[in-house]
Amino acid sequence: AQKITQTQPGMFVQEKEAVTLDxxxxxxxPSYGLFWYKQPSxxxxxxxxxxxxxxxxxxxxxxxxxxxxxxxxxxxxxxSASQLGDSAMYFCAMREGGGTGNQFYFGTGTSLTVIP
Amino acid sequence: xxxxxQSPRHKVTETGTPVTLRCHQTENHRxxxxxxxxxxxxxxLIHYSYGVKDTDKGEVSDGYSVSRSKTEDFxxxxxxxxxxxxxxxFCAISEVAGAPTGQFFGPGTRLTVL
Numbered sequence: 001a002q003k004i005t006q007t008q009p010g011m012f013v014q015e016k017e018a019v020t021l022d023x024x025x026x027x028x029x030p031s032y033g034l035f036w037y038k039q040p041s042x043x044x045x046x047x048x049x050x051x052x053x054x055x056x057x058x059x060x061x062x063x064x065x066x067x068x069x070x071x072x073x074x075x076x077x078x079x080s081a082s083q084l085g086d087s088a089m090y091f092c093a094m095r096e097g098g099g100t101g102n103q104f105y106f107g108t109g110t111s112l113t114v115i116p
Numbered sequence: 117x118x119x120x121x122q123s124p125r126h127k128v129t130e131t132g133t134p135v136t137l138r139c140h141q142t143e144n145h146r147x148x149x150x151x152x153x154x155x156x157x158x159x160x161l162i163h164y165s166y167g168v169k170d171t172d173k174g175e176v177s178d179g180y181s182v183s184r185s186k187t188e189d190f191x192x193x194x195x196x197x198x199x200x201x202x203x204x205x206f207c208a209i210s211e212v213a214g215a216p217t218g219q220f221f222g223p224g225t226r227l228t229v230l
Contacts, residue, residue, distance in 0.1 A: 043224050
């Protein structure tokens with residue numbers, strides 16, 4: 001089974017509108033972390049936001065927020081007030097806790113295009 | 117920005133030749149990772165290291181080996197490159213298990229195997 005599932009290969013959003021990028025995860029580990037990364041066309045991977053499995057509140061970082069629904073194993077990224085510079089690939093990732101592994105699992109990504 | 121460099125940044129090689137990619141960090145982070153990125157697959161873990169001389173396999177380790185003789189360097193070797201190993205390779209580092217900042221990534225190496 002896939003550890004991270006991103007079901008939206010491509011998304012379009014009008015500039016200044018909000019957009020939600022979906023992510024579901026699969027783990028039986030009670031301790032885990034969820035991350036979102038942005039990859040613009042230049043290729044670098046940029047960390048956006050983190051949510052810990054024990055965090056009670058949804059994480060927020062500026063225009064980014066993570067809609068964490070633990071029971072549904074969902075960790076959707078919400079970008080408010082989209083900007084042209086938000087056009088990029090977005091990857092959801094999970095780190096499972098415990099041991100020395102500290103492994104990360106990535107989804108296949110969602111390509112976001114912001115339309116002027 | 118985290119100090120991570122990868123070398124070379126681009127490489128074209130022929131099937132059957134050995135290739136070594138280097139990842140160098142100046143952050144003294146414990147964990148280092150090698151991923152490959154392919155269209156439709158996202159990033160897939162090849163190998164990772166949790167300390168000097170401590171390494172383990174990821175989900176796509178066949179055909180790859182790694183070495184870490186110093187904290188700052190993590191080498192990825194393709195013993196005999198194949199066309200299926202044409203990809204973009206990313207190195208990443210992580211400070212400690214449970215760090216809320218996740219991983220920091222290098223700029224990537226684009227490898228083409230002809």
